[in-house]
Amino acid sequence: MPSTRSIEVLATAADLFHAAAEEFVQAARTAIGAQGRFTVALSGGSTPKALHSLLATNYADFVWNRIFLFFGDERHVPPTDPDSNYRMVKESLLTKIQILAENVFRVHAENPDAAAAAADYEAELRRFFELRPGDRPGEFPRFDLILLGMGPDGHTASLFPDSPALEEQSRLVVANWVAKFNTHRITLTFPVLNRAAEVMFLASGADKADMLRQVLEGKNTPPLPSQRVQPSDGKLLWMLDEAAAAKLTR
């Protein structure tokens, strides 16, 4: 599948999340039709909540038992913590749909040892995607869809500018030290993000406009983390609302 990048701009935030829900369901139908299952890595942060609520409301009776949910990143906190991405997903989606508990793969970020939590999650991914440890280097899981957001500094997942995980080329999941937050984050690495069949970025609101212009039109040295998401043979889709896209050249 040749790599493509497309940018879709929707008039309002509501339109954006409707279109994103449609894209999610379409990708799910395609994957389930082709291989009987749909594997997704969900994004953290606040933007996905509206998408999750729409999926729960408009697709409550969807084939959730064929869908396997993973996390693109997690904060180094227990699942009950207000900062937990798992908690956000649980409250905005999981408690509202009929999905089997065994179809949801959360990061066990309650583990005080962030590196161990990352290693455990990598082992979980290797088991699920049947990647044997001795597999050829560069054998990475291929998610059907990875959802991502973009932070004000151009970070995505928990791949922050000037952070150690940016250069990781062999591990699937790492504990990334984020100096400005004085904490670790557990995150999928670029090789996993760039192996996906589809990556969908969601960005909404005027506060994203400056950084979006830099990421989508700027030449940055080094490239911003969100710029380094370039699926090697997959679809890259940026879904934006007008407010977020306001500073793009069109």
Ligand code: 6PG
């Ligand atoms: C996280 C995310 C992070 C997020 C961006 C955007 O755990 O915080 O994975 O990469 O997507 O920071 O966050 P908002 O959606 O809250 O703007």
